[in-house]
Every structure is written in C-alpha cells, then in structure tokens.
Amino acid sequence: MNTDFINLTTENLASEHLCCIIRSKKPHPGVEAKRQWLAERLKEGHVFRKLNVKGCVFIEYAPLETAWVPIIGNNYYYVYCLWVTGGPKGNGYGRALMEYCLADAKEKAKSGICMLGAKKQKSWLSDQSFAKKFGFEVVDTTDNGYELLALSFDGTTPEFAPNAKKLEVENKELTIYYDMQCPYICQSIENVKQYCEVNDVPVSLIQVDTLQKAKELPCVFNNWAAFYKGKFETVNLLLDVNYLKRILKK
Template structure:
C-alpha cells in the first residue's frame, strides 16, 4: 500500500495532478480554474492532501470561517470533499485521509470538523455513513433533508446560516449558483448552457466568486446549488438527463 501523501502548496501547485478524474492531454479549463482558485485559498489555510500518484485519492478541507459554504461556527474545519476512486477503494486510504484531517484539527486547536450530508446519501457529497464511523453526528438540518454533520471536540457545534433555511428564491426560472472549486463544474455549466440555448429554456447561471457571496447563499452549497420554479432542487452537478427530470416538474 502506497502511503506517500503530499499536501499542495504554493510551490508545488502548478505542477501537481489535482486528482479528479478528468483526463486530457491539453490543459483542461475546469482543472486550471480549480488550480487558480486553490492558489488563493491556500493562503487562507485551505488543505488539499493527496496520494502522490496520478489517482483520485484526496481530501480537501478549510477553516470554516473562510470555507465557501453558508455555514457558521467558530474554530471548525469544513470538509469539502474526501474521494477515493477505482482500484484504490477498500484499502484504507479514506481512513488515513480522515485521520489526518482530524489530527490536524486537534493539533491546530480546532473545536471540531464538519461537513455537508443528507438523510439519504447524495452524489457529490462525502459518504456520511463513513464519517459517522468516526463520531460525526447531525447537528443541523434543512427542510430539504440536507444535514450538517459535525465531530465536536469541545461541545460547540456549527450550524447552517439562517439564509439557507427556506431554500427558496423569487425567480421561477432555472437558476444555478456555482463556483469553480470542482473541475467538473466547468463542463456541467457548458452543457447546461448549450442545452438551454438550443431549447429556448431561460436559465440564470450565477457565479459565486467571493466568500461573502458564498456565505449569503439561499441554499446549502458545496460548490453548486440548483433552483427551479423558486424551489431548491439539489447540490448535485447536473447531466442533461437529470436536468430534464427537473424541468418536467
């Protein structure tokens, strides 16, 4: 078992493989947008730890105060993503990555670690049953069945920002809030834009490009949030089949 892990830094960011499974010999715009986004976040204490291989084995987390999510709390880490894929699954890599994050949080004197979950496991979210084995518990919920999971070291807990609770907006057209943290966002936005243009479907694509915008979002958010007819739909990235199901509502 290869246990050679590395953390991305300002010095190695330009040259390191970013782990997500987009494969392209040319520079991929989604990957490069993620790289640029990370270059600013690393200055804020953001951590991207990966297996030292061209593999999808990594964890990504940040201080909650500077995490681009509408969650409030003091002195927590927020886990954006923990992903182990392919032949690396089932070999303990996820456990090693989570243990590193928890140990890092304790060493830094954090009050705990939190992450986004749901009553029923959602795509594009870290496996909450895995997190619960480490002691994560549900500390807040929304009306749309999303949950905030936290492992507290001192009894304090984070919570969803109040602006998240109603999960509604005034606009009735398809509305997608997104940032560029995930390399897949770029291609999902591109395909949705093309489909909507070809079929005359009004769509509002709203870039979340500052921390303040992220904290003030009207929905749970990990890097993506979809509304239709004024109602929140999902944090899942959309392919065209999924988009069609939403538009039939």
C-alpha cells in the same frame, strides 16, 4: 498501502495532478480554474492532501470561517470533499486521509470538523456513513433533508446560516449558483448552457466569486446549487440531459 501523500502548496500547485478523474493530457479549463481558485484559498489555510499518484485519492478541507459554504461556527474545519475511487478504493486510503484531518484539527486546537450530508446519501457529497464511523453526528438540518454533520472536540457545534434554510429565490427560471472549487464545474456549466440554448430554456448562471456571496446563499452549497420555479433542487453538479428534464418537468 502506498503512504506517499503530499499537500498542495503555492509552490507545487502549478505542477501537481489535482486528483480528479478528468484524464485530459491537454490543459483542461475546469482543472485550470480549480488551480486559480486554490491559489487564493491555500493562503487562507485551505488543505488539499492527496496520494502522490495520478489517481483520485484526496481530501480537501478549510477553516470554516473561510470555507465557501453558508455554514457558521467558530474554530471548525469544513470538509468539502473526501474521495477515493478506482483501483485505490478499499485499501484504507479514506481512513488515512480522515485521520490526517482529525490529527491536523487537534494539533491546531480546533473545536471540531464538519461536513455537508443528507438523510439519504446524495451524489457529489462525501460518504456520510463513513464519516459517522469516526463519530460525526447530525447537528443541524434543513426542511428538504440536508444535514450538517459535525465531530465536536469541545461540545460546541456549527450550524447552517439562517439564509441557507430559505431554499427559495425570486427568479422562477432555472437558476444555478456555482463556484470554481471543483474541476467538473466548467464542464457542467457548458452542458447546461448547450441544453438550454437548444431547447429554448431560460437559465440564470450565477458565479459565487467571493466568500461573502457564499456565506449569504439561500440554500446548502458545496460548490453548486440549482433552483427551478424559485425552489431549491439539488447540489448535484452533474446535470446531464435526463436530470435536467426531470427538474424542468416540475
């Protein structure tokens, strides 16, 4: 197994590959938006650790207090994403990345680590069955099947903010909250815009551009959340035509 891992820093951020499966040789708007977002987050203790190759092998986590999610707790890390795909999969990289996060948390005397999951594995969420092998347990739930998984070192647990369990908004049209944490978001926003323009579908696209806005969201959130007819639908940011049609038929 290749053990050449590196962490992104403010010094190397501009030149490093961001480990996503976007393969554009030209500057990509989503990747560059991600760089800008990370430039501020790294100062807050955000960690992006990756295999030093142009592949998709990385973990991304942050102190829960500054993580852009409506989850509350003291002295925890929040894992946004742990992703290994393609040729590197099956070689122990996922375990190595999770073990690094665990060691980092213990070295910094954290109370534990948490992540977003669901009763049934959802697209665009890290593999919760993998996390449970390390001792992660469900510590909070929402009425629509999302779960907060946590590995506690001291018996304390985080929880969803009360507003995250609301799962409703007043706006009845297609409504999407998003931030720039993932390189795919720009592409997904453009896809939604195009579909809605062609099909005359009203849509509200709301950028979550501050920590406060993220903490106050009316639903679970990892970087994206869609509502329709006032009801929360999904955190799946890859809203292709078929997915959109299914939501809009409701």
